[in-house]
Amino acid sequence: MEQNETKTGARFIAEMLQGYGVTHVFYMDAILRKTMVDLEELGIRRVITHAEKAAAYMADGYARISGRPGICMAQSVGAANLAAGLQDAWLGRSPVIAFTGKKPPLFQHRHAYQEIDHTPLFTPVTKYNVDVVNIAQLPFYLRQAFREATSGTPRPVHLDLLGHSARPLEAATAELPVLIEEPFTHYPAFRTEPDAASIERAARAMAAAQRPVIVAGGGVRSSGAAAAVVALAEKLSIPVATSVNGKGTILDSHPLSVGVVGSYSVRCANQVVAAADLVIYIGSNTGDQVTHNWTVPPVGTAVVQIDIDPTEIGRSYAGAVGVVGDARTAVIKITAALDPKPANAAWLAQVHEFVRAWREEMEPLRQSDAVPIRPERLCKELTDVLPEDAVLVADTGYSAIWTATMVQLRHPGQTYLRAAGSLGWAFPAAVGVKCAVPERPVICFTGDGGFWYHLSELETARRHRINTVTIINNNGGLGQGIPDIHKMYGDRLGKPEELYQFEPVSFARIAQEMGCVGIRVERPEEIGDAIRQALTTNAPTVVEVITGLHYHAPEVWSPPGN
DSSP states (O other), X not given: OOOEEEEXXXXXXXXXXXXXXXXXXXXXXXXXXXXXXXXXXXXXXXXXXXXXXXXXXXXXXXXXXXXXXXXXXXXXGGHHHHHHHHHHHHHTTOOEEEEEEEOOGGGTTTTOTTOOOOHHHHGGGOSOEEEEOSXXXXXXXXXXXXXXXXXXXXXXEEEEEEBTTSHHHHHOEEEEEXXXXXXXXXXXXXXXXXXXXXXXXXXXXXXXXXXXXXXEOHHHHHHTOHHHHHHHHHHHTOOEEEOSTTTTSSOTTSTTEEEEOSSSOOHHHHHHHHHXXXXXXXXXXXXXXXXXXXXXXXXXXXXXXXXXXXXXXXSSSTTOEEEESOHHHHHHHHHHHSOOOOOOHHXXXXXXXXXXXXXXXXXXXXXXXXXSXXXXXXXXXXXXXXXXXXXXXXXXXXXXXXXXXXXXXXXXXXXXXXXXXXXXXXXXXXXXXXXXXXXXXXXXXXXXXXXXXXXXXXXXHHHHTOOXXXXXXXXXXXXXXXXXXXXXXXXXXXXXXXXXXXXXOOHHHHHXXXXXXXXXXXXXXXXXXXXXXXXXXXXXXXXXXXXXXXXXXXXXXXXXXX
């Protein structure tokens, strides 16, 4: 509803954020201080962090779980750090709105203290990047920020506000309309309808395929299309693989589930996708990670791509049958256009054998009593105690590999989110997730290497009583690169451990010193009880699990000759 009255820029920004459903803002002082006062009056939580990247990661986690734009802010000198934090939101297709301050034009190009040009910093990680130098621009640019963030492929946007901390815009007054456009309070803002001809072409390709497989990506989660994807798979008895971001589309216990495909993958998923005669990508890009450098499936395999962005169709697999539109809408229409088809018994038998062999090989590691603890056993114990409505937030690197391949999601109410590539993302992101869904258990899974980035945000979580559970796979170093580092050394003498090993530190004790709960686990039989205890505490809790630096994820499977 439009309210036209004279108000300050600070009050206008606060009322607009409230109108668009914002409940939290994540920021590093000093930015929009007058606005912060109005935000408190309007009931919006102000979460001040210890680093700008952490603020961006919190806003990102908030956005991914809530379906609403996340808000992060920083003053002029913090803009570069905030822009760096938006990389994961960009790669993860997350609608984050970033505000920064910028010194007035008269200060530019004159060696102003702490000032550099912000535009090139934000251009690679935003889809909308504008300067706001006049209060009259605020209604137009702020509404456009919400439009851009939530429309099409959701991604970050940036508003650079006049003034080091945006004080000139806050203090200015004008008749400003507070007009809220409801579709852009969430994403997808609109469910784009695919054209009938593309639906028909995709349905024909699926009906003709003898060995089809679905690859579900993060766009399935963004669209809320998981149930529709499973219904399509069940109608035609199509196996379902997922990207890491798409994990949770189908329960790991479902007979058509084959696991995560690509570079961070289970062997059986790569085998199934490589053997398919049609790969159906739903809300998934076809980049190097999900295709293991474009070898799974091999180039030349028939492909159907369902994506909100027409420029993705055929990007890596030429000749793809494209369906442009909202994933849920498109899948429902394709399912309705298909007649039930008898299962290809030979294909399903091959798929089930791939899955059985993989799981049989991994089970002894998941049950291992070894000390130091094996990560596979940690993931098995986490699977067993993971609440039915939990959100599991995983870091990149080994944390993504272990959780994607070894943690099984067995309940439809469980949600999996992972870093799109930025190590250290998971803990701040989990704090943002918990702000958006305080009623759900939120569990972060990270390694010691990832946790070191932002452990200072334990104080932030404690101060705001944001009670996340953080599981640290503490192996004393950066484990993922060890095989390659030793390969580079070969027979040469030296100190390869200097490239990956850390000094021993007790994160449980650090958590305790910061007013949080810290639990240290050194034996596998202690893991389950420790996580259960953490889930019942009334404080942010760290569960530090001591694992071995010499444990490595299984080799990625590639088709012969690759």
